[in-house]
Amino acid sequence: MADLTSQQIQRAVTAGQDRAQPLDHCLLGYDERFLRRKVIETAGGWRLLVNLGRATSLDHGDAFVLEGGGLVGIRAAPEPLYAVTGELLRLAWHIGNRHTPCQVEPSRLVIQRDPVIGHMLSHLGATLAEIQEPFTPERGAYGHSRTHAHEHGATPHAQ
Incomplete structure (x- = not known):
């Protein structure tokens, strides 16, 4: 198993963006696809350190961008x-x-x-x-990726 934890993933791209084929992929459940910093293992046995700037919700079809170039695809796990x-x-x-x-x-x-x-x-x-x-649930109504971070009071959209 290759250990690439010294290579940090600092960026992800969304599905549908024009891009190259992923070099490998990782299977992540719904809760695992909400992350900021975590070591993940790909299907091919690579261990990669994901170190995003903020907690990010990722979907099936998105991809991590490797430091040296190339992509690791994200697939929703059963x-x-x-x-x-x-x-x-x-x-x-x-x-x-x-x-x-x-x-x-x-x-x-x-x-x-x-x-x-x-x-x-x-x-x-x-x-x-x-x-x-x-599991690929609906995203939040106002572009928020997860449903648990919102408020029920007045919002800028309601004014």
């Missing part, structure tokens, strides 16, 4: 989730009201497994299926 079906609009409202990250699809909602939220949804008539898939 993780334990619930597939939620039923009265989706009503269930989505309750999920959002609890600030729970949610992947919205035409025929289901997907959330991280949480027994308390699962119990609430079952009580509301939802059907829950335990699944193991990559």
